[in-house]
Amino acid sequence: MFAGLAEQLHAREQEGLRRFRQVLESPQASHITLDGRDYLAFSSNDYLGLANHADLIKSASEGAQQYGVGAGASHLTHGHSSAHHILEEALAQFAGFPKALLFSTGYMANIGVVTALAGREDAIFADKLNHASLNDAAILSRAKFIRYSHLDLAVLEQRLATTHARRKLVITDAVFSMEGDVAPISQLVALCEKYHALLLLDDAHGFGVLGEQGRGSLFLTGRSDVHSLNIVYMATLGKAAGVFGAFAAAQEVVIETLIQSARSYIYTTATPPLLSHILLTSLKLIEQDEWRREALARNIVQLKEGLQSLPWKLLPSSTPIQPLLIGDNVEAMRISHGLRERGILVPAIRPPTVPQGAARLRISLSAAHQPQDIQCLAQALNELTLHL
Template identity: 85%
Template sequence: MFPDLADQLRAREQQGLRRFRQIVESPQASHVTIDGHDYLAFSSNDYLGLANHPDLIHSICEGAQHYGVGAGASHLINGHSTAHHILEETLAQFTGFPRALLFSTGYMANIGVVTALAGREDAIFADKLNHASLNDAALLSRAKFIRYSHLDLAALEQRLADSNARRKLVISDAVFSMEGDIAPIKQLIALCEKYHALLLLDDAHGFGVLGQQGRGSLFLPDSESVHSPNIVYMATLGKAAGVFGAFVAAQADVVETLIQSARSYIYTTATPPLLSHALLTSLKLIELDEWRREALLQNIAQLKNDLLSSCWKLLPSSTPIQPLLIGESHEAVRISRALRERGILVPAIRPPTVPRGKARLRISLSTTHQPHDILRLTQALNELTLDS
């Protein structure tokens, strides 16, 4: 009926860009089962190893007993439960903001924040390597969309100074999901304060992993302005936190504006309360289990050291996201498949997710990876280096 769709799919496959889903038959962990085969996995955002933690499983069961399964309605109708409310208050306190608001996903949170805070008379300033959800949100807002080169603060300042927009909104990843590097948060805050702009900081990959007690990128030693009223902070709860969902933390007026105007919050069923109940346990583990972050640092150091002689270079990253730059899409796919044949899962990331000519393997490390797991990966990569 639509032959052009088939042509598009064939072209995508010929370019090495077609994606395929795989069915995981086991809990999320450093070792998973797919189609009856066991794999060592470096492909998950479960950075702290909480996705299958027994305390969280117990909390889910406890939450189901107390709250049932589904929320049954949107937050503004009849779906905002005690569990949601307690979690929001706990997240606000944990991150140091006056209020927090739960969203179903990070994508929906970014869409909701940007479209509620910016419109036709406004301007949005975005790092060119931001997550797709931030870009899509900017386009949906109908504000003027101004992008600057990755981490180029001089270019950002010039664009802010030149703008006469009614409201200015800077949007940036805190940890860039395909690069693994960290935004210069303190400097971004200073620019936003100087030019009276809001800063939406997407800390999906920093929350739980970075900062004092895992409180996120705002709690890194060089990010000292956590209480700036210019910040709108977003983090997800399905990565390091091990469960599902997202939240936005900000000043009270900002959060109240989102409750009244963020369409991706208003017009959707609330997440199951049992998830919020389990996330209270997750936050305790994040706060208390410092050994998890220490283990991550050790794993990162080992990976970097073991790949020093590789012809493929790791991009500069101090986070669990360790991108190994390959170059061409077909080559990245070939290496990923060769690793899979050795029982190791590392995804190949290709355009349009990353720029053309910069396809890579995205190695995601977890607390649950053991030294021998990382050695197995690096030995396989070094063997493939010799075969190239």
């Protein structure tokens, strides 16, 4: 058995697909210490630069003093703290829904929502570039799993129109984590209303970054009616929010269904209440600090301008996720290693995370990046083209 595992690992390494962990020895920031060396980092999802914010650190201390460090039980067996409850109410109001429910992670939220709302007699419709957690959730639900080409709403409509499932559930990323593009939310909402389908919107990479006051992708349209009754909204709290966790927001009947049936909510210890206390501070900063999103927008423009002459092209994205498409796995790793030698961290993303032949560098921008940081990355990438 172990010989077979070793062969599989060797094969992955030969294909340039083996992954390795590195040890972070500093707080998460635009400049970090990794394995004993200082780097300029374009590798985290700390889009607003909040992960090491002084106000959040202060709130952590206050939260620990007030609530201790562990929940000690699941939400349904006396682990549901007043801190959790207050945060859920704040998140629901911020996202524009009647109710919200905290989950430990975005992965657990998607698993819980999908398996609670769909089963053997139902059909799930999914964008082919969805996050792995959405795909795994669909498989676990045992519903019919129907995938459509990336952002191809004509195919989605055709499949919605021809299914005879008891319940229809469309699941999609709002911002696609490896592409950086944004789903056409208004059209998806309209399609789901037309065919009486639920829509699960995974806004892990839009919450805090996009829309009015960082309220997420649903606020991009500027329309108040986009918060349809058929939407279940999921967002994570460890990316732009800078802390940890996730939440689902929806109509009250949906949230109550999740409390009763979402196994990844019911059968796990609640997150430490102090995290919820910190997130209340994070939520205020997201709402108030418009300058952070303005800094991000400037960084995106500067990066695009600085990489125009490269032989590799940035995929079309207006978000902090700026994928530089390389194609070949080994070449992507070579460029990533070349940047690392220059003191810059940009991860190479390879199959199965992205399709075969679509290896890329995933450049993640933060409001904490300064103009000289963007300039440094652009210069290093342009230097690496000389070695092609």
